[in-house]
Amino acid sequence: PSSPSAGAAGSGASSPRAGEDGGEASGSTPTSMEKFTVHRRDSAEVGIADMVAYMSRVALERYPARAQLFQTVQQAAAEALGPHFERFALIGSTALGIDTPDSDLDAVAFTRAAEDDRGVLRAPPRPIEALRCIAGRLCACDPPLQLQLVDCTRVPVLTVVVADSRLSLDLTVDEPLGERHVMWFQSQSSDADPEPAPLYQVPVPPPDAWAQGLEAAVLRCVKWWLRRRGVPVAKEGGYPSVVWTLMVIHVLRCSIYVNIKAPGENRGRDCLKAMAAFFDRFAEGGFAGTLHFADGKYAEFWPQHALMDWAA
DSSP states (O other): OBHHHOOOOOOOOOOOOOOOOOOOTTTTTOTTTTOOOOOOSSSSHHHHHHHHHHHHHHHHHHHHHHHHHHHHHHHHHHHHGGGGGEEEEEEEHHTOOOOOOTTOOOEEEOOOOOTTSSEEOOOOOOOHHHHHHHHHHHHHOOOOOOEEEOOOOSSSSEEEEEESSSSSEEEEEEEOOHHHHHHHHHHTTOOSSSSSBBBOOOOOOSSTTTTTTTHHHHHHHHHHHHHHHTTOHHHGSOHHHHHHHHHHHHHHHHHSSOOOOSSOOHHHHHHHHHHHHHHEEEEOOOOOOOEEEEEEEEEEEEEEEHHHHHHO
């Protein structure tokens, strides 16, 4: 199968209550976030291993608050939508276990048609109407939350930020693409479930920073590098996060210097080699084409000129 595609939306704001968007997708960073202190290391291998351990530690520390925020919005969506509520799924980097200290939560609420009191089948509310109902419910049940409703884009988004601005959640309605991305990435794992399933809660991060394997560690490092370097996000004209994720997976599968199936004893060295392979492949730019993935273990790059020749 070919790789999933991703689209980008513009920005605008119409909020029931003014708030700050502290999420990864929006390009801003939550305030008061613990910083990674840089000390002199014996080697780059030790330094990158320490960085992976730091990101894992922050994920564990933030888990209770993140799980609570997810449950709060999930419950508000169920109450606000009533019989039109179908389910509430976690998507994005947290669902994949590759979130960084700057990552927000991403979720999507799915609606359905429902019968009214007279037994007449009624269509669910439009996404923007559903988000307004959910925002109203959140205002009533948890006043300290800050809300920002972006309603002038192709995909309306409700951003929910906690009072201290350290955590946020971006919510969309009836947008299946993010969930499909999560399930596709789950299917690419070496120990993939034959039937990947959506996530309806925030997974507990493993205490071992390397428990999810080299691929997850490298994805985290690349995502955090993007944030620290200020590389433009999708709404600023850059690539969507899913594109960078596909680029990393492509490199790991194609590099002869990285063996994600049998990592060595020095995990910091393995991660450093994988990062070097990523920058070696993409640092010069000038690439145009399609990344193609097949059978959960192969990856190819089809240059644009080759595609044009084939079409001709």
